[in-house]
Amino acid sequence: TDTKKKTNGKAKPVPMELIRVDQQKAAAETEILRKIAYQVGVDAESVTAQQAYQGVAWTVRERLIDAFNKTQAYWREKDPKFIYYLSAEFLMGRTLTNAVNNLGLEGEFGEAIRKLGYSLEELQSQEQNASLGNGGLGRLAACFLDSIATLSLPGWGYGIRYRYGMFRQGLENGYQSESPDYWLTNGNPWEIPRRELAYKIGFYGSVQQGKWVPDEQVYAVAYDNPIPGYGTKTVGNLRLFDCQPMSEFKLASFNEGKYSEATDAKRKAEDISAVLYPNDATEYGRELRLKQQIFFVSAAIQDTLARFKKTHKDMKELPSKACFQMNDTHPTIAVAELMRLLIDQEGLKWDAAWDITTKSLAFTNHTVMPEALEKWPVKVMAKLLPRHMEIIEKIDSIWKDSLRAKVTSEVGSQPKQAAPEKAAEATKEAAAEPPVDPVEAALAKYSIITENPWEKGVKLVNMAFMATIGSKSTNGVAAIHSEIIKETIFKDFYELSPEKFQNKTNGVTPRRWLAYCNPGLSKLITKTLGSDEWISKTDQLTGLKQHADDKAFQKQWRSIKLENKQRLADLIKSKTGISVPTNALYDVQIKRIHEYKRQHLNMFSVVNRYLEIKAASPEERKKFVPRVVIIGGKAASAYVMAKKMIKLVTSLGDVINNDPEVSDLLKVVFIPDYNVSLAETIIPGAEVSQHISTAGTEASGTSNMKFQMNGCLIIGTMDGANIEIAQESGKENMFVFGVDAKDIGRLREERKNFKVNDPRWEKVMSFLTGNTFEQGLFQDLVDNVNDMSKANDWFLLGNDFTDYLRAQDEIDVLYKDQDAWTKRSILYTASSGFFSSDRCIDQYAKEIWDVKPCPVPSS
Numbered sequence: 015t016d017t018k019k020k021t022n023g024k025a026k027p028v029p030m031e032l033i034r035v036d037q038q039k040a041a042a043e044t045e046i047l048r049k050i051a052y053q054v055g056v057d058a059e060s061v062t063a064q065q066a067y068q069g070v071a072w073t074v075r076e077r078l079i080d081a082f083n084k085t086q087a088y089w090r091e092k093d094p095k096f097i098y099y100l101s102a103e104f105l106m107g108r109t110l111t112n113a114v115n116n117l118g119l120e121g122e123f124g125e126a127i128r129k130l131g132y133s134l135e136e137l138q139s140q141e142q143n144a145s146l147g148n149g150g151l152g153r154l155a156a157c158f159l160d161s162i163a164t165l166s167l168p169g170w171g172y173g174i175r176y177r178y179g180m181f182r183q184g185l186e187n188g189y190q191s192e193s194p195d196y197w198l199t200n201g202n203p204w205e206i207p208r209r210e211l212a213y214k215i216g217f218y219g220s221v222q223q224g225k226w227v228p229d230e231q232v233y234a235v236a237y238d239n240p241i242p243g244y245g246t247k248t249v250g251n252l253r254l255f256d257c258q259p260m261s262e263f264k265l266a267s268f269n270e271g272k273y274s275e276a277t278d279a280k281r282k283a284e285d286i287s288a289v290l291y292p293n294d295a296t297e298y299g300r301e302l303r304l305k306q307q308i309f310f311v312s313a314a315i316q317d318t319l320a321r322f323k324k325t326h327k328d329m330k331e332l333p334s335k336a337c338f339q340m341n342d343t344h345p346t347i348a349v350a351e352l353m354r355l356l357i358d359q360e361g362l363k364w365d366a367a368w369d370i371t372t373k374s375l376a377f378t379n380h381t382v383m384p385e386a387l388e389k390w391p392v393k394v395m396a397k398l399l400p401r402h403m404e405i406i407e408k409i410d411s412i413w414k415d416s417l418r419a420k421v422t423s424e425v426g427s428q429p430k431q432a433a434p435e436k437a438a439e440a441t442k443e444a445a446a447e448p449p450v451d452p453v454e455a456a457l458a459k460y461s462i463i464t465e466n467p468w469e470k471g472v473k474l475v476n477m478a479f480m481a482t483i484g485s486k487s488t489n490g491v492a493a494i495h496s497e498i499i500k501e502t503i504f505k506d507f508y509e510l511s512p513e514k515f516q517n518k519t520n521g522v523t524p525r526r527w528l529a530y531c532n533p534g535l536s537k538l539i540t541k542t543l544g545s546d547e548w549i550s551k552t553d554q555l556t557g558l559k560q561h562a563d564d565k566a567f568q569k570q571w572r573s574i575k576l577e578n579k580q581r582l583a584d585l586i587k588s589k590t591g592i593s594v595p596t597n598a599l600y601d602v603q604i605k606r607i608h609e610y611k612r613q614h615l616n617m618f619s620v621v622n623r624y625l626e627i628k629a630a631s632p633e634e635r636k637k638f639v640p641r642v643v644i645i646g647g648k649a650a651s652a653y654v655m656a657k658k659m660i661k662l663v664t665s666l667g668d669v670i671n672n673d674p675e676v677s678d679l680l681k682v683v684f685i686p687d688y689n690v691s692l693a694e695t696i697i698p699g700a701e702v703s704q705h706i707s708t709a710g711t712e713a714s715g716t717s718n719m720k721f722q723m724n725g726c727l728i729i730g731t732m733d734g735a736n737i738e739i740a741q742e743s744g745k746e747n748m749f750v751f752g753v754d755a756k757d758i759g760r761l762r763e764e765r766k767n768f769k770v771n772d773p774r775w776e777k778v779m780s781f782l783t784g785n786t787f788e789q790g791l792f793q794d795l796v797d798n799v800n801d802m803s804k805a806n807d808w809f810l811l812g813n814d815f816t817d818y819l820r821a822q823d824e825i826d827v828l829y830k831d832q833d834a835w836t837k838r839s840i841l842y843t844a845s846s847g848f849f850s851s852d853r854c855i856d857q858y859a860k861e862i863w864d865v866k867p868c869p870v871p872s873s
């Protein structure tokens with residue numbers, strides 16, 4: 015208390031000798047034993063795997079925090095420009111192995127763990143996955159954090175500390191079941207609670223004298239998650255916010271016997287950071303989701319401004335010190351929130367605030383699916399965030415004013431030739447409705463606030479438009495996707511300011527997705543290239559090319575694959591009870607279940623294969639290449655057709671896996687509860703992987719890159735990053751099939767009258783609607799792609815079916831020549847260097863963020 019008085023409550027420097035606590039000198043082993051004794055509270059003589067994990071994790075945590083503190087202090091001193099990655103999702107998976115390896119502790123800790131009677135892998139399996147994301151978008155954010163730290167870029171992630179992550183998927187009678195993912199049951203050694211760091215977040219209320227007076231307020235409490243870079247002393251940060259009530263407990267209500275009322279506020283607040291929306295495509299428009307968005311975005315910006323203001327007086331310097339990257343539309347309320355904070359709290363004028371905002375924000379788009387581009391009803395926005403709605407209206411009106419002259423001249427130059435019947439209609443309607451100004455009508459396509467096409471009179475805030483208008487750059491996530499957004503959803507904006515649009519082809523971290531998940535291959539690569547530099551300089555992988563024809567090398571490559579297949583077979587056995595032979599070709603499709611990703615097309619080919627095996631004589635059967643088809647992925651809980659697709663996989667598995675005639679020639683496996691750590695075992699064991707979305711629908715895909723790195727061949731459409739993977743690995747080395755993205759519009763029109771001219775298609779359809787399955791079970795699924803009077807095969811399975819089977823046949827042919835197959839596998843890994851997230855982040859840093867490395871010095 016004495017020191018507190020003297021220093022006015024500010025922290026007083028502590029002598030260095032005290033900081034150098036004994037864990038730095040003591041061997042890891044002693045430290046782990048201390049943790050087991052005093053933190054876990056058990057006798058080290060007989061620890062369970064979970065207790066040993068806790069002891070090790072809490073020890074590694076201290077090493078991590080040492081480096082973290084040094085990094086953050088160094089950055090405070092140097093005051094470099096920061097990147098703040100705003101994302102509603104971070105799919106981190108498990109931390110232990112990654113932390114041990116990135117910190118270079120594997121020797122010291124590996125030994126200590128062995129003395130406890132465990133392996134690092136065993137202890138790692140005790141850790142709960144941090145599944146704070148739905149799929150690709152969330153995992154991308156996690157890979158980006160790894161690369162930001164590895165490149166020593168000053169940068170933090172900002173998001174929500176969901177108490178329940180992505181739901182756990184089970185199977186009940188072959189259907190997906192969902193249960194909550196309470197990932198914090200055993201505590202979380204990887205986070206640092208910052209209870210003193212709490213920001214007020216408001217909701218509802220009204221605007222009085224230009225300022226917002228919210229009706230409801232909560233606290234956003236920070237939790238830091240240190241992110242170790244690889245081969246650097248830099249440890250970055252993921253700051254997640256937990257929502258807490260302003261007051262815990264109403265004693266008065268409690269004393270009156272109103273027990274539930276006493277904790278009402280607490281419950282309501284806690285709801286905000288309770289669950290991740292299990293939703294990867296459809297927008298429910300729930301108020302709670304918008305609450306979550308403003309909650310973490312406001313906290314992140316307040317936090318950044320508070321730090322900025324400690325060393326800077328002039329807000330105009332903000333863009334030279336901070337860049338906020340908005341990961342999809344979920345954080346885009348940042349445009350209005352930064353404006354509000356600058357104007358209402360910092361006292362800036364509109365124009366100055368707008369200048370700062372548009373120079374500090376950048377936006378990434380991850381989809382062209384209209385249903386995933388968020389549009390909030392004006393009514394909801396105005397009720398929950400009245401001041402933001404005002405700001406959005408003003409942004410929209412100023413924006414349209416700036417375009418009015420241009421639009422007026424365009425409209426004026428167009429011949430006015432309303433069709434006679436339309437003109438007549440117009441006069442009839444004129445009595446009821448005010449006349450439409452042609453300039454205003456033409457401006458509508460640029461407007462942030464738009465009319466809901468499905469509900470007359472209902473106005474919506476188009477978040478993607480606001481993001482593009484309010485930021486310095488808009489980027490897509492693969493070359494084709496960045497082109498498509500310029501031609502479709504952002505066409506009019508692209509024409510106005512083409513320089514704002516960029517491409518940043520996604521990447522994945524080679525640490526988690528090759529070096530650590532595939533230690534066998536990783537060792538061989540290091541031995542062959544003479545060093546492990548490839549782990550951060552993936553271009554060096556091209557050095558493997560010269561060994562692709564070397565038979566002895568191929569043999570080693572294959573034997574590693576076989577070990578990885580055995581691990582995958584063991585996993586399948588433990589998760590599903592199904593035994594799969596290791597001499598079969600392992601064929602994998604793991605990703606969210608969605609009609610556009612076409613797991614059902616995969617299943618159609620499985621049915622075809624099954625029918626062909628059944629029709630073959632015992633002699634002919636010997637010619638089939640045995641296959642294990644593995645599917646994993648979750649369906650959004652409200653997505654009925656995706657759930658039916660899971661049922662299709664499990665039902666086919668039941669029939670095929672139990673058919674003695676087919677025996678080991680074909681197995682179909684659905685691995686439930688697909689997540690990051692399962693992917694770490696599945697990907698190294700896969701031999702071919704499927705990326706078969708309808709061309710033009712998958713923005714990028716990132717698992718395709720992970721498979722390529724691990725030397726797994728790809729069957730895919732010319733979609734997303736498949737196109738660039740084909741460029742790097744050679745199109746002839748990929749099993750490419752299907753229609754072209756540029757033809758999709760026309761083909762969808764033609765599909766109505768297009769008959770699939772392939773007898774195998776009919777056979778597959780009849781099999782699925784025949785008496786093998788419960789009457790009518792797959793009728794809707796089949797009708798969707800086959801009955802043009804009911805549906806329109808929107809994802810063009812009918813168009814791609816025949817070509818897909820051709821590509822499948824090519825796979826079998828090549829697999830029979832194991833040397834040729836292995837050669838291709840080596841070439842895939844050798845040409846995967848471009849898809850490192852290090853390359854991707856380096857491009858973001860240079861071309862969008864203008865953030866430079868600020869590495870912590872070695873000593």
Ligand code: T68
Binds near residue numbers: 150151154296715734
């Ligand atoms: C994915 N998007 C893209 N969205 O589908 C994928 N959406 O092609 C791309 O590789 C990846 O992003 C990274 O760029 C998603 O994963 C979602 O998960 C999502 C979640 C909520 C709402 C909308």
